[in-house]
Amino acid sequence: IWQMALGLPPAYVIEVLSERYDKLSQEDKEKTVIHELMHIPKGFRGGFRPHKGYVSRQQVEKMYREYKKRCAPR
Structure with a gap:
């Protein structure tokens, strides 16, 4: 409602549970953010993509490899 009242575009929030997320390795944290x-x-x-057809372990791994390749020191 606030978004519409203020005339703001859609926004997304990624929420993680500290008791789970904080225990992950850095690699798994990065993959979790990519997944979300x-x-x-x-x-x-303002929509949301379901797992089926859009988000899979294979897709996350593919995106993670691309991310690491682009962020590698040159």
Whole structure:
């Protein structure tokens, strides 16, 4: 309601549970964030992508490898 009242575009919040997330390795933390980001549709219009057809372990691994390749020191 606030978003509409203020005329703001859709926004997404990624929430993690500290008691689980904090115990993960850095690699698993990065994969978790990638996984959650993959639920956001490309149009960024307020919707949510389900796991089926969009978010899978294989897709997360693929995106993670691409992320690491782009972030590697040159």
